[in-house]
Amino acid sequence: MSRLKPLDIYNLLPKTNCKECGQDTCMAFTYLLINHEAELEQCKPILEPKHKKNYEKLKEMLTPPVRPVKFGEGEHEKTIGGEEVMRRHELTWFNPTVLAIAVHDEMNQNELTQQVDLITHWNTFYIGQNLYLDAIAIKCASGNPDKFAKAVKTVIDYTDWPIILCSTDPQCLKAAIKAAKGKKPLLYAATKDNWKEIGEIARTEKLPLVVSAPGDLNLLKSLAKSLFEAGVEQIALDPGTYWGEGLLSDTINNFTMLRRAAIEQGDKTVGWPLIGVPATIWIGKEDTPEGEQLATAFQETILAAILMMRYADLLIINSKQLWTFLPLVILKRNLYTDPRIHPAVEPELMAIGNPDQNSPVMVTTNFALTAYTVKSDLEQAKINAWLVILDTEGIGVESAAAGGQFNAGKVADTLQEFGVGDKVVHRAVIIPGMASRFKGEIEDLSGWDVYVGPRDSGAIADFLRDKYRAPTGLGYVGDPGGDSPVFLTTNNIQSYYLVKKPLLDAGASAWLLVVDTGGLDLESAVSEKKIDGAAVKKTMDESGAGDQISKKELIVPPALEPLKGDIESATGWTVKVVPPDKIPELVK
Ligand code: SF4
Incomplete structure (x- = not known):
């Protein structure tokens, strides 16, 4: 059986665009008929005696070979x-x-x-x-x-x-x-x-x-x-x-x-x-x-x-x-899903659990199976997070990354459109492992740091526990020179953005010296002795900070004040304690 042609149906309708069927035009109603989404009898005018012949013809044409x-x-x-x-x-x-x-x-x-x-x-x-x-x-x-x-x-x-x-x-x-x-x-x-x-x-x-x-x-x-x-x-x-x-x-x-x-x-x-x-x-x-x-x-x-x-x-x-x-x-x-339509969910910023301003931000696609799988994996792992559902026209990550529906511009625009920056105090976004190649471009276009998550969302809890860390060594914001200020922090995401975010907001150029504390925040790292003068010195030596920076002064948050003397004697640099809320003033 050949598929019905819209014009063949349309030509037999009254063509008055009277809207009685609930559609603006007879052509719109035609498409509903062809897709089995409306009954012919919803067009009342076609039931009038003067249209009897057309009604019967339409009825015959619209009856599928397997009658409903x-x-x-x-x-x-x-x-x-x-x-x-x-x-x-x-x-x-x-x-x-x-x-x-x-x-x-x-x-x-x-x-x-x-x-x-x-x-x-x-x-x-x-x-x-x-x-x-x-x-x-x-x-x-x-x-x-x-x-x-x-x-x-x-x-x-x-x-x-x-x-x-x-x-x-x-x-x-x-x-x-x-x-x-x-x-x-x-x-x-x-x-x-x-x-x-x-x-x-x-x-x-x-x-x-x-x-x-x-x-x-x-x-x-x-x-x-x-x-x-x-x-x-x-x-x-x-x-x-x-x-x-x-x-x-x-x-x-x-x-x-x-x-x-x-x-x-x-x-x-x-x-x-x-x-x-x-x-x-x-x-x-x-x-x-x-x-x-x-x-x-x-x-x-x-x-x-x-x-x-x-x-x-x-x-x-x-x-x-x-x-x-x-x-x-x-x-x-x-x-019985329609193969002509990708099963999609509405793009949105989804709150998983009870996320707050420090919760991770993750991106996935609006292919229904992906979106609900990621949501369910996060909920099962009892993770509080912000999940950005990207409009990839209902296509999954791998195909969307290959076909262009998942791209850096879309991620950057969507973060902006959903106001994700107002929900969190960090600038870290986790993208699916299968979209890793967009990392650099997303960072350039959005100003957010991109962390490449696992290929399978079932591994997200392990990723957050073991791998979701700020990059260690010597990093920077803006375009720092040899005499730009140097801020010390740890690779714990929260501690890292405690320092980095005010610098970004101030549009400053500065260095960030990030010590590997195994993901422990500043307070825990100090109490568990994961950071001390020797660890700071090691990070400086391995990153070549001493060669690049002429101003030998480390700016540290109050949590590291107890280590001031130890850091100074191990590195030979002076240590200045500055609370995060005073950073904008300092770099003005
Ligand atoms: S009710 Fe019939 S004639 Fe009126 S707009 Fe709908 S299809 Fe056209």
Whole structure:
């Protein structure tokens, strides 16, 4: 099927730009229609008798080869099918596979409500989204219409989630439909033995109906055709779900052939959503020993995952083990993200934990997976930090660094735009290891010192503990000469910027002699004897400070006052104690 052309749709709309559909123009509405984001009937003028012909043409053109089928009501309404392509990357898959968990009417009220509670509340957080299951399949195991209706009532009294009524007995289905009035359930199922009666129920109640012909595609096709001709407007197909040698490949082939016939061969009789029932794997195994049940749950999950990748639009699952839901909801999320759009989060300055003016500043990209992974790694390590989420058009660090979406100018502009300098008293920004090549350019453009963090944010806690240090030796701000002042500090980030920041703010030119204290701040370094005259002398000698600087005077913060005599005798330089708040005055 060739993709719809916007102009072909637009030309059939009233083209009055009346805005009744909520869009400013008919062309804007056209794009929503093409992307399945609006219903044609939202354009009221097209429903007028004078546009009848165009409406019918549009309806035909906009109906995808796999027709969409809806069940459930209100905010929990689900659409299954509605697909246009075999392979997701050719466009996108629009309507995520509905995961329905089975309960049955032989459960007592307590069991039933407990199961429904578990099904409707279970969720997992993944790339910024809570992922949930979707629907409840209520099976008539008793064969008793009253019992089935009672179970249905118990479920709908507990939740407004969409339901699937599972019985091949017309009387049981009738009783359940009555109990579920107004809930628009999906009926499962019409078979070769009951299709006339159940078809009539679906037609008169205007409910969507699953047709089931396990292992017999010709029968399935013939039943679907007969039911549609008999007036059932919403149909789904169950070609049978089997596990075991040879059977699994037959199951996959059947799903694939049906979808191919609908999309590639335009066979309308099978242009309906596909239903997989991995729950069948449990038949006769409900009361087996625990180990066997575990194996069955495992097989059911694998089967469900395979069918999800092979076009199942709805899956009925029996397992209530929470671990079985996890791979399915995540697989679904990944299959049904739109490949045309990078999953992105809004660029922002994110406060992780309770950051303050001394907390580290880190940069990452707005690719959703990266942003949430970094956030989660920081939170798990209980790190208070400022996280700058850069707009890289939703592209991850490595690709964005290669493709130009992560660049030095953008980092510098974003630090400025988010006012990060007002949040902290230092000027240290940590960039991802994979963007290390931008270090120098970012420093030149932003005036911030760049620290290259780990390639994997899982190592950020180790990095902060062991490697987040100011550079030791002889550094500088501005353009100092031989007689410029020399300030002594340690490689602890806080102590370093205690001295450097006032110099930067004053626009001064000065030297910084930075002693390696293993990251200890001034006070701790003094009390733990990590800094003394000998350490200062060693740093001077190794950095060649004595050769470059003629004014033999060290300016030290008050915390180093107790070492004044020791430093003077070890270095031969004089020591002057100046509090940080007096630095601007000193260098004026
Ligand atoms: S309601 Fe119909 S005619 Fe009016 S702007 Fe929307 S698409 Fe165009």
